[in-house]
Amino acid sequence: MNVFQIFLTSLFILSLTCTGQADLNLYVKADAAPQGDGSRDKPFRQIDQARDTIRKSRQNGQLKMGESATVHIQPGVYEIQKSLEFQKADSGTAEAPVVYRATEPGRVRIQGGVNLNPASFQPVTDASVLKRIPASAQKKVRVCDLSKVSAGTFAEFKRSYRGVPVGPWLYVNSAPMTLARWPNADADNGGWATFSKAVDKGLPDPKAKDPAKRKLHPGAFVFDDPRPARWNLQEGVWLLGYWTHDWSDEVIRIADYDPKQKIIRLAAPHNYGIMGGTWGSQQRRFFALNVLEELDAPGEWYLDRKRKQLYFYPDGNLKDTSIVLATLTQPLLKLQETKHIRFENLNLEFGHSEGVSLRNTENVELAGCVIANLASGGISVNGKQNTIRSCDLYHLGTRGISLSGGDRKQLTRADNRAINNHIHHYGLFQRTYAPGIYANGCGQIVRNNCIHDAPHNAILYGGNENRFERNEIYRVVMETGDSGAFYTGRDWTSQGNILKHNFIHNLGGGDAEHVNTMGVYLDDCDSGDTVEGNVFFQTGRAIMIGGGRDNPILNNLVIDCPIGLHIDSRGMTWKQWNDPKSSGWNLEAKAEKMNYKQPPWSERYPHLAKIMQDSPREPLYDPVRRNVFVDCTKEVAHFDGNVKKLLDKFEIEHNLAVNTRGAAQGIALTKDLKGFTNLSGSAAKPIALGMTKTAQGKLELHQDPSLLTKQISFEPIPFDQIGLYRDDYRRELPE
Structure with a gap:
C-alpha cells in the first residue's frame, strides 16, 4: 500500500467514526481501479489490503475491540504469489469477529497458480517430440511454451517420493489432469501393471558379499511385458507401486531395464522391500508416470522441465476452457495465533501445497468454502474451538481435513469441529493414510460429514475423547486392503473415542478371500473406542477388533457384509506386542508417557490404569x-x-x-x-x-x-439425521 492509499484509507476510516458507524466495512474487487481506499465506491484490488487496513485501524485505536470488521469480497480471481497470512494482530473478539465474506458464494476464487491462455496451446511441430508421442495422438496433442509465464526453473522429480510430487500441476476446467501414464487409469486392468517375481527384494542380506546388499537397497523384479523398452529412461520414468503391502505406496524411479531378461531395476529402495511379504494378493502392482511416450489419452499431460514445454492432450476444443498451472508451494491461507476470524463462501483453489493452515488459532471458522484442486491437503487445524463448517473439499493430493489440539496428558479438550462438510476424491497423490478427516489430540468433533471416493481411509484418528457421529462414508478403501473406513491402531492410550450413528457402506478394495476391508478397524491392540448405533452395509468385515481392550460394540446394525464382527487375540500371539524395537508398538511405554496410573487418566480409564496386572495381552472388556x-x-x-x-x-x-x-x-x-x-x-x-x-x-x-x-x-438408529444437511452455507445437497 503506497502513501496515497494509506491517506485515502485513513480518511475513509475517520469518516466512518465521525458518522457514528462504529463497525468497519471494507470492499475488495479483483478488477478495481488502482489506489482504491476500500470503500464501496473505491474498493481495494487485493484482500491483503483490507487485512492491513483492519490491522492498522486496530493499532491506532480507530477500530476498538468490540467493534466488528467485515470485508466484502466481490466476484473475481485473486491470484497470489505467497500465502495470504493472518496473525495475532488480525484477530477479532467473540462479540465482534472479523469476517471475510464473498458477496456471491462460489464466485470468489483465491488462486495459487497462473491462468494459461487456451490460444497459447498449439499443434506440436517438433519432429523429435512427435516421434516419441504415439501416432494416434500426434495430431491431437498441443504444446504451450511456459517460458513466457515462468521466469524460474522447474525442479526435477526426486528418485523416490511418497505423496506430493514436485510441482507444478495442470488443472483444466477445475479438475486435475493426469501426468502421462501407463496403463491408463480406465484400462481393462484397472490401470495397474502387475508382477509376481522379485529377483532382488532390496532387503538387507547380512551374508551378502557386496556391502551395499547388506543394507536396504534398490530392488529389482521381472516384468514380462516389453512396454518399458519404449520409454526414455534417461529423461526419467517413475513407477507408483504397492511394492509389498497394500497399505504402503511409493513412487520410485526406474534405474534401468534389461529387455532380454525382462528385469526392471529401481533407483531407490523401498522401506519394506519388493515383495517382502504381505497379507493378500501375491501379485504386486504399479503404474508408470511422467512418460512422454504414453501421452495417448484425453486429459494427459507432460512437462519438459528443461525446455519449459507443456504438452497436453485436450478432450475436444480448448476454446473457452479454463486452464490453470498450480505453482504456489505454500498454503493459500495461513493463520498463526489468530482468534475470532471467519471466512465465508470463498473458493481456495489451485495450489501445489495445502489450502488452509491454522496454527495455534482459536475460534477461527471456515464456512461454506470450497477447498479444491490442491497437491497436498485441504485444511489443517491446530488450536481450539475452530470450526470447519459446510465446506466442499475435493481433488486433493493427500488428506481432506486435519484436526489436532488439546492436551492429551491432562485430557483437556480442543473442541475443534468438522461439521457438515462434503469431502471426496482425495488421496490422489498419497494413496494411503491420507484420510478424508484426520483427528488427533483430545476432544475433536467430527459430525454430519459425507466422505467418499478415495483409495484408503475415510477417517483416521488417534488421541482421546474424540467424537465421530452422523457421518456418511462410502466408496473408500477402493484401492487398498488391510484397512478400514474408520481406522486407528497400535495404542492402548487412544481412549474415550466414540463412533456413533455413522452410515458406512459400499466399500471397495481388499482381497475377497481374506475379506480385508473393514468398516471400523481397531488395529493392533487399539483400546478404548465405543462403536455404537452405526449402520454397516456391504463393507467387508463390518467391525474388527485387532486384539484390543475396552471397546464396547453396542446397538450396531450390520447388513449384507461377509463378516459382521471380528475379534482376535494378536496381543497374545504376536511377540512384538510390547517390544520397543518393533515399529510403532511398545504399548506400555506409550501409556507411561501419559502418566496413565495417575489422575486424570486413572480416574477416566480405570481398566487401563491396572492393565499390567490384569492379563495385558488378552482382549478383555470388549462388551x-x-x-x-x-x-x-x-x-x-x-x-x-x-x-x-x-x-x-x-x-x-x-x-x-x-x-x-x-x-x-x-x-x-x-x-x-x-x-x-x-x-x-x-x-x-x-x-x-x-x-x-x-x-x-x-x-x-x-x-x-x-x-x-x-x-x-x-x-432405533436416527438414520434420517446422518450425513449432510441444509444450512445457511449449504443451500443444496449433492445428488
Missing part, C-alpha cells in the same frame, strides 16, 4: 450387546481360538443374527455362540430389515422397531 447382523454371507462373528477360550470373560449378550429370507445357502447364522440369537424369515414372509434403493438411487434403511425392541431391546 458386544444389542447388535443386529443381517444376511452376513460368510460369518456373523469371527473369533480366533484364543478368544473362543476367553468367551467366559466377555460380555456378549442380546445380539441377533438374521436370515431375512430363510436362504438355505449363502447366509451365515451362529451355532451355539454365546449371546447370539438366530432369526429366520422366508421368501414368502421376509423379515423387514435391510437396505433398499429408491428410483433416485438413494439408500433407505428398513428397521422394524417393534421386532428389534421385542427381540433384543434394540434402539
